[in-house]
Amino acid sequence: xxxxxxxxxxxxxxxxxxxxxxxxxxxxxxxxxxxxxxxxxxxxxxxxxxxxxxxxxxxxxxxxxxxxxxxxxxxxxxxxxxxxxxxxxxxxxxxxxxxxxxxxxxxxxxxxxxxxxxxxxxxxxxxxxxxxxxxxxxxxxxxxxxxxxxxxxxxxxxxxxxxxxxxxxxxxxxx
Amino acid sequence: xxxxxxxxxxxxxxxxxxxxxxxxxxxxxxxxxxxxxxxxxxxxxxxxxxxxxxxxxxxxxxxxxxxxxxxxxxxxxxxxxxxxxxxxxxxxxxxxxxxxxxxxxxxxxxxxxxxxxxxxxxxxxxxxxxxxxxxxxxxxxxxxxxxxxxxxxxxxxxxxxxxxxxx
Numbered sequence: 187x188x189x190x191x192x193x194x195x196x197x198x199x200x201x202x203x204x205x206x207x208x209x210x211x212x213x214x215x216x217x218x219x220x221x222x223x224x225x226x227x228x229x230x231x232x233x234x235x236x237x238x239x240x241x242x243x244x245x246x247x248x249x250x251x252x253x254x255x256x257x258x259x260x261x262x263x264x265x266x267x268x269x270x271x272x273x274x275x276x277x278x279x280x281x282x283x284x285x286x287x288x289x290x291x292x293x294x295x296x297x298x299x300x301x302x303x304x305x306x307x308x309x310x311x312x313x314x315x316x317x318x319x320x321x322x323x324x325x326x327x328x329x330x331x332x333x334x335x336x337x338x339x340x341x342x343x344x345x346x347x348x349x350x351x352x353x354x355x356x357x358x359x360x361x
Numbered sequence: 362x363x364x365x366x367x368x369x370x371x372x373x374x375x376x377x378x379x380x381x382x383x384x385x386x387x388x389x390x391x392x393x394x395x396x397x398x399x400x401x402x403x404x405x406x407x408x409x410x411x412x413x414x415x416x417x418x419x420x421x422x423x424x425x426x427x428x429x430x431x432x433x434x435x436x437x438x439x440x441x442x443x444x445x446x447x448x449x450x451x452x453x454x455x456x457x458x459x460x461x462x463x464x465x466x467x468x469x470x471x472x473x474x475x476x477x478x479x480x481x482x483x484x485x486x487x488x489x490x491x492x493x494x495x496x497x498x499x500x501x502x503x504x505x506x507x508x509x510x511x512x513x514x515x516x517x518x519x520x521x522x523x524x525x526x527x528x
Contacts, residue, residue, distance in 0.1 A: 246495055249490075252457040253488065256436070295397075334427075335457060
């Protein structure tokens with residue numbers, strides 16, 4: 187048992203990681219908002235902060251993650267690496283579907299994105315807004331990791347609900 | 362069979378210098394900071410080695426933003442022997458993140474002897490680089506200023522030079 191605990195001493199429980207991310211969103215929101223209801227400029231500032239935080243994390247993360255395997259310099263190969271390896275490492279599973287128009291636009295679909303799977307809110311509009319906010323950080327992570335691999339990208343995300351659950355789509359547009 | 366690492370250079374995505382450690386007379390010298398053309402002490406030569414070798418790197422590695430496909434397809438991050446420079450053989454390594462590691466080795470034998478050990482060396486230097494980048498207080502895209510990185514790198518070079526010093 188001693189050996190087991192030292193082997194896991196660098197690991198963090200996944201649920202703690204999720205709670206941490208939620209708290210990051212909440213803290214940045216709280217620190218950015220002034221008194222009164224949230225206005226457009228403040229909402230934009232919160233989203234920008236979350237996205238650039240994700241950018242830094244993604245950039246640094248991929249330096250370590252992409253160390254051991256040669257990734258060909260084609261954009262598609264870089265995106266495939268992200269879909270399988272990076273997604274597995276950060277979000278706990280691989281991307282479910284990858285679409286591309288072969289001209290620099292990629293859509294990554296996750297049918298059970300963990301970070302929003304336990305998300306709830308009092309209203310439908312409330313859910314949409316808070317999901318959008320929560321997804322800014324992963325968008326930043328994607329942008330940062332692509333940037334370090336040499337690709338400039340714009341990343342946005344949205345969530346669609348259908349009968350089988352929620353589909354989180356990340357849209358990547360390469361420059 | 363004597364081999365001696367003369368310098369190790371780290372070059373960034375836009376071929377900007379990130380680090381230059383020069384090893385001569387059993388001393389490790391930082392080739393980027395505190396360097397002026399007045400108190401040169403031979404450091405300029407090492408700048409020149411790195412600079413010239415980048416041409417060879419470019420032939421084998423596609424830089425971000427380039428649309429031209431390089432003449433050879435890279436099969437690993439380690440590029441191997443790049444070019445000679447006076448008493449040095451210059452070897453190169455480029456990571457997926459377009460960070461180049463250039464090593465100038467003073468060797469009297471051919472270029473085959475050092476290769477396997479150098480490949481391992483480059484991988485370890487890459488590991489050190491990735492580790493120092495994990496620190497959120499280290500600015501992205503700036504020169505490597507981590508004390509720990511420097512110490513670990515010097516240790517690696519010292520080990521290599523010690524192992525390969527017997528004539």
